[in-house]
Amino acid sequence: MPTEQPHHLLDALISRRFLISEWPWRALLYVLTALPVVGVAALLLSPVTLPWAAVVVQTTEGGLHTPMLLVVAALATSGLTAVGTLLAAPFAALERRRLGIADPRPVEPAPRVSTATSWLGARYAEPASWRELLYLLLLATVAPLAYGLLAFATFVVGILVISPLLVLKDGKGIDGIGDTVTLGPWQITTPAQTIPYVLLGLALLPVLAYLTGLLAAGHAACARVLLGGGGQAELRDVARSRTRLVDAFDAERRRIERDLHDGAQHRLTSLTLQLGVARLDLPDDTPAAAALDRAHAEAKDLMVLLRDLVHGISPQALADLGLPAALRDLAERSPLDVTVTVEPGVADRYPSRVENTAYFAASEALGNVAKHARTATAAVRLARHGDTLVVEVRDGGEGGADPARGTGLTGLADRVAAVGGRLLLSSPAGGPTLVRVELPCLP
Numbered sequence: 001m002p003t004e005q006p007h008h009l010l011d012a013l014i015s016r017r018f019l020i021s022e023w024p025w026r027a028l029l030y031v032l033t034a035l036p037v038v039g040v041a042a043l044l045l046s047p048v049t050l051p052w053a054a055v056v057v058q059t060t061e062g063g064l065h066t067p068m069l070l071v072v073a074a075l076a077t078s079g080l081t082a083v084g085t086l087l088a089a090p091f092a093a094l095e096r097r098r099l100g101i102a103d104p105r106p107v108e109p110a111p112r113v114s115t116a117t118s119w120l121g122a123r124y125a126e127p128a129s130w131r132e133l134l135y136l137l138l139l140a141t142v143a144p145l146a147y148g149l150l151a152f153a154t155f156v157v158g159i160l161v162i163s164p165l166l167v168l169k170d171g172k173g174i175d176g177i178g179d180t181v182t183l184g185p186w187q188i189t190t191p192a193q194t195i196p197y198v199l200l201g202l203a204l205l206p207v208l209a210y211l212t213g214l215l216a217a218g219h220a221a222c223a224r225v226l227l228g229g230g231g232q233a234e235l236r237d238v239a240r241s242r243t244r245l246v247d248a249f250d251a252e253r254r255r256i257e258r259d260l261h262d263g264a265q266h267r268l269t270s271l272t273l274q275l276g277v278a279r280l281d282l283p284d285d286t287p288a289a290a291a292l293d294r295a296h297a298e299a300k301d302l303m304v305l306l307r308d309l310v311h312g313i314s315p316q317a318l319a320d321l322g323l324p325a326a327l328r329d330l331a332e333r334s335p336l337d338v339t340v341t342v343e344p345g346v347a348d349r350y351p352s353r354v355e356n357t358a359y360f361a362a363s364e365a366l367g368n369v370a371k372h373a374r375t376a377t378a379a380v381r382l383a384r385h386g387d388t389l390v391v392e393v394r395d396g397g398e399g400g401a402d403p404a405r406g407t408g409l410t411g412l413a414d415r416v417a418a419v420g421g422r423l424l425l426s427s428p429a430g431g432p433t434l435v436r437v438e439l440p441c442l443p
């Protein structure tokens with residue numbers, strides 16, 4: 001059975017194929033691009049961090065010998081409180097863009113404001129701005145220590161691997177001075193003596209790759225938590241009420257579908273048959289025959305329209321066969337060339353509210369692609385991660401989807417939120433557009 005591909009670095013680290021996948025290189029790229037950011041952050045906040053470091057050092061050595069240090073540290077902290085959220089904004093914006101290297105999942109963007117005045121006010125009023133400042137503080141304090149330890153480990157492994165180059169065949173060092181090279185407590189004088197160190201260095205390379213991955217994954221996870229929006233705490237009573245409304249809506253929708261199918265559709269079928277029988281009793285060249293032909297044709301068109309309406313209210317494939325089969329049926333009926341991928345671990349049946357929401361989310365997204373994306377292809381992916389059912393619709397269009405333009409995404413997001421899920425949208429200019437719906441489901 002094919003295994004599910006990791007979707008972010010933290011997930012990839014527990015995979016057996018980590019070392020032969022792209023993720024070690026992505027982790028290395030993430031770490032390398034973080035180094036200048038960490039350096040700038042540490043330099044920028046050094047007027048705050050250095051006085052506090054001096055205070056801590058003096059305190060641990062038996063007491064604060066220079067009280068003025070505490071005053072300087074307090075003044076620097078006050079200044080950081082005054083302008084820190086402004087300084088943190090570009091670091092947060094850069095990290096949200098850089099985060100895709102280690103974690104391609106969509107991240108909530110910074111809130112948009114219309115004027116410079118409102119932006120300045122938001123930097124002090126929004127909790128997200130202070131979370132960005134906390135992220136900047138971690139960049140300037142914890143990150144240099146973590147990246148410094150990784151750099152030291154890389155240096156040690158590198159020295160072990162290149163140790164033969166440190167010893168010339170005549171027993172002298174590269175600088176031509178001395179006849180020994182010291183590696184920790186050991187001394188070597190010939191290239192042959194370096195073989196164990198080279199083998200040790202090569203054996204430590206996978207360990208170094210995992211250390212790099214762990215550091216990059218930890219950095220990315222911290223950035224996602226602090227810069228990913230956070231959101232307000234859910235109100236449980238409102239959530240329960242919202243779920244009851246969804247269940248009532250689904251029950252009413254099923255009742256309407258049943259009434260249309262068992263009542264109006266059957267009566268319309270009977271009327272169509274009666275018109276056909278009546279037409280057989282009339283000569284072809286009479287006015288009544290022409291009128292009955294038109295009525296019979298309109299009745300058949302109305303039957304098709306009513307059948308499509310009933311299918312839109314409650315798809316028969318969804319009720320009879322389950323969500324994967326219903327999505328494949330939806331793809332076949334779509335005017336687009338739609339590819340449906342069902343990942344391993346996805347069951348055929350889920351709670352009705354989950355199935356209905358997932359199906360209509362995919363239907364609405366494909367409808368938006370057909371109307372607005374200017375493309376003939378789309379892809380639907382159905383997966384399950386733990387207790388979360390994920391539906392993704394990706395197109396090859398021009399991007400630029402905006403819920404404010406009335407594409408139905410706002411209503412879809414409300415419907416997804418009503419069952420405790422969330423909708424994520426990624427639609428950069430030039431495409432592609434990705435609509436991701438995450439729905440909680442029972443095991």
